[in-house]
Amino acid sequence: MDLRRANLRAAGHISGTRYVPFERQHPKRRIAESRTMTQTLLQTDGLTVRFGGHVAVDAVSCSFHAGELTAIVGPNGAGKTTYFNLISGQIPASAGRVTLMGEDISRLGVADRCRRGLGRAFQLTNLFPSLSVLENIRLVIQSRQHKGFGLFSMADSHTELTVAAMAILERVRLDNQKDLLVSELSHGDQRKLEVALMIGLDPMVYMFDEPTAGMSVDEAPVILDLIAEIKADRERTVLLVEHKMDVIRTLADRIIVLHNGALAADGDPETVMASDVVQEAYMGKELDHV
Amino acid sequence: MLTKFLSGDQPRSRALTAILLMILICLAGAPLLFDGVRPLDTAARICIFIVLVASYDLLLGYAGIVSFAHTMFFGLGAYGVALASTYMGRGFDALIVGSVAGALAAVVLALMIGLFSLRVRAIFFAMITLAVASAVAVLVSQFSGLTGGEDGLTYKIPRVLTSANRMGEFLGTRISGKILNYYLIFFASLALFLLLLRIVNSPFGRVLQAIRENDFRAEAIGYRVVWYRTAATCLSAATAALAGSLFAIWLRYVGPDTTLSFEIMLDILLMVVIGGMGTMYGAVIGATLFIMAQTYLQNLMGVASEATHNLPLLPHLLEPDRWLMWLGILFILSVYFFPTGIVGRLRERGKA
Numbered sequence: 001m002d003l004r005r006a007n008l009r010a011a012g013h014i015s016g017t018r019y020v021p022f023e024r025q026h027p028k029r030r031i032a033e034s035r036t037m038t039q040t041l042l043q044t045d046g047l048t049v050r051f052g053g054h055v056a057v058d059a060v061s062c063s064f065h066a067g068e069l070t071a072i073v074g075p076n077g078a079g080k081t082t083y084f085n086l087i088s089g090q091i092p093a094s095a096g097r098v099t100l101m102g103e104d105i106s107r108l109g110v111a112d113r114c115r116r117g118l119g120r121a122f123q124l125t126n127l128f129p130s131l132s133v134l135e136n137i138r139l140v141i142q143s144r145q146h147k148g149f150g151l152f153s154m155a156d157s158h159t160e161l162t163v164a165a166m167a168i169l170e171r172v173r174l175d176n177q178k179d180l181l182v183s184e185l186s187h188g189d190q191r192k193l194e195v196a197l198m199i200g201l202d203p204m205v206y207m208f209d210e211p212t213a214g215m216s217v218d219e220a221p222v223i224l225d226l227i228a229e230i231k232a233d234r235e236r237t238v239l240l241v242e243h244k245m246d247v248i249r250t251l252a253d254r255i256i257v258l259h260n261g262a263l264a265a266d267g268d269p270e271t272v273m274a275s276d277v278v279q280e281a282y283m284g285k286e287l288d289h290v
Numbered sequence: 291m292l293t294k295f296l297s298g299d300q301p302r303s304r305a306l307t308a309i310l311l312m313i314l315i316c317l318a319g320a321p322l323l324f325d326g327v328r329p330l331d332t333a334a335r336i337c338i339f340i341v342l343v344a345s346y347d348l349l350l351g352y353a354g355i356v357s358f359a360h361t362m363f364f365g366l367g368a369y370g371v372a373l374a375s376t377y378m379g380r381g382f383d384a385l386i387v388g389s390v391a392g393a394l395a396a397v398v399l400a401l402m403i404g405l406f407s408l409r410v411r412a413i414f415f416a417m418i419t420l421a422v423a424s425a426v427a428v429l430v431s432q433f434s435g436l437t438g439g440e441d442g443l444t445y446k447i448p449r450v451l452t453s454a455n456r457m458g459e460f461l462g463t464r465i466s467g468k469i470l471n472y473y474l475i476f477f478a479s480l481a482l483f484l485l486l487l488r489i490v491n492s493p494f495g496r497v498l499q500a501i502r503e504n505d506f507r508a509e510a511i512g513y514r515v516v517w518y519r520t521a522a523t524c525l526s527a528a529t530a531a532l533a534g535s536l537f538a539i540w541l542r543y544v545g546p547d548t549t550l551s552f553e554i555m556l557d558i559l560l561m562v563v564i565g566g567m568g569t570m571y572g573a574v575i576g577a578t579l580f581i582m583a584q585t586y587l588q589n590l591m592g593v594a595s596e597a598t599h600n601l602p603l604l605p606h607l608l609e610p611d612r613w614l615m616w617l618g619i620l621f622i623l624s625v626y627f628f629p630t631g632i633v634g635r636l637r638e639r640g641k642a
């Protein structure tokens with residue numbers, strides 16, 4: 001396989017908007033890919049966490065399906081980030097279950113959940129600051145290809161990693177900054193890199209936590225376009241925590257509302273936004289950024 | 291070719307390259323370049339400490355793990371060779387069995403410490419290593435029947451490697467088994483150093499750097515951080531143990547003071563910091579400088595004290611007994627002026 005072709009393949013151009021995962025042979029993925037569109041990829045059952053007496057996430061039961069982008073909304077402190085932390089495993093749940101593609105992953109650690117197809121981006125930029133932009137992406141692809149325990153080969157001799165990483169950097173338009181340290185990037189570019197890491201992981205479930213927070217008006221569309229591209233892949237599911245109404249309108253297939261940690265509404269965007277609970281509780285203040 | 295040997299990690303500074311080459315040439319030619327027992331002994335110590343310090347750099351500089359058990363692993367390797375040579379009798383088989391057993395013991399102990407404590411806070415790991423290292427030091431002095439206690443063990447190594455083995459002359463230098471022994475140490479150290487350099491530049495090494503930078507995120511992109519940290523601890527422990535075995539082969543004596551003491555642990559820390567953490571080459575420069583200072587600072591100060599004997603105060607300050615104070619001052623100055631170590635400083639200058 002020549003490099004150019006590998007390049008295209010990694011970038012997802014060969015098969016249109018849908019990009020071919022490296023681990024075609026991964027059994028779980030193969031099962032996932034053979035199922036139909038409405039297949040449930042991720043499910044939480046009675047997911048709960050208490051911090052002292054405070055219930056931050058309160059018995060949230062919800063399923064997320066392939067080909068769907070679900071916006072998660074709610075006022076500050078509603079428990080959106082904490083819900084994400086429970087799903088991706090950063091915080092152990094007090095009660096409830098998380099199921100990923102039919103497998104109960106509640107007892108798994110963060111890394112194992114990621115390896116099974118859960119990709120989590122963070123609200124606050126969370127990268128490897130004194131490594132180069134390219135190295136950040138390479139690390140993600142290396143993880144996906146399970147090459148981390150290669151002890152005796154030279155990292156830089158793995159050109160397949162570099163090629164795949166460059167393809168992603170081109171996609172997010174960071175290829176010119178590839179040799180900069182992450183700490184030298186602007187905030188907007190760091191947010192782009194955060195999304196690029198997700199693309200590099202190529203998970204079944206993408207979780208974005210306010211991906212455009214703090215970005216300038218002209219930078220945000222790049223990120224939103226990328227998320228739209230991911231969403232166009234009918235086999236993945238996207239969870240998006242977002243405050244900006246216009247973003248939700250253009251991207252979301254479905255909205256769920258968290259309020260004081262509990263699921264307050266769930267449905268298609270028009271219905272949820274028109275519902276009394278949302279109108280009264282949130283539209284007045286939180287979501288009215290339009 | 292050279293790139294492959296250095297694992298693509300060139301010195302990246304002309305001055306650094308020159309210094310490293312000079313050290314390499316001096317160490318490679320030590321038996322021919324310098325006369326007498328003391329320079330050869332110093333050179334052998336430098337070789338061994340380069341490996342020991344580099345293996346600590348793998349842990350501290352690349353994986354960001356603070357351990358106080360590094361001399362313990364060094365000691366395990368040394369005692370492995372000493373015990374095998376004592377109880378199996380002199381011979382290469384004893385050296386090999388001792389080295390392998392020492393390295394294995396180091397790996398097992400590192401694995402236990404790692405799995406037990408690396409899950410928790412980093413500080414907890416540091417404290418556990420301190421506790422285990424102290425416990426092992428106490429055990430070694432308690433079981434004096436086996437280990438020779440505080441007196442240590444003196445044993446014989448294969449005759450081929452001793453000065454009793456005379457092999458004629460070469461360029462005016464008498465070639466003895468001692469020189470053969472030196473080259474065994476030199477090439478083993480070189481190989482171990484290049485191996486460490488490869489490991490830190492491997493995919494595994496990159497993961498370690500990622501973990502050092504942001505372990506939370508490393509876990510979130512699918513790396514099981516505990517396993518990587520434990521693996522790094524084991525690798526570093528095994529290499530330290532092998533350095534200890536070389537030390538035991540060279541000295542033909544092993545005692546708590548020369549291999550297990552906390553003082554050596556401090557020396558290693560100083561060497562890593564002076565040379566430059568997370569660079570590997572820092573270990574070469576740190577170890578060379580430190581051991582040269584340790585060996586020759588006293589002489590130098592004696593000379594200086596003599597030379598200034600009719601000046602006020604200076605001769606007192608330059609009294610050879612005060613060499614430790616000067617070493618301390620050198621250390622403080624070097625940390626102050628080269629916070630990224632000598633290697634870091636040279637590379638920055640190269641860039642500017």
Ligand SMILES: Nc1ncnc2c1ncn2[C@@H]1O[C@H](COP(=O)(O)OP(=O)(O)OP(=O)(O)O)[C@@H](O)[C@H]1O
Pocket residue numbers: 051056074075076077078079080081082083123
């Ligand atoms: N580790 C923790 N310990 C104690 N309390 C916590 C912890 N994490 C979150 N909380 C609390 O849980 C509640 C939910 O916080 P969370 O960060 O999930 O809100 P959010 O919906 O993401 O808000 P925002 O829109 O501001 O990001 C808050 O009251 C917060 O203070």
Ligand SMILES: [Mg+2]
Pocket residue numbers: 080081082123209
């Ligand atoms: Mg949040």
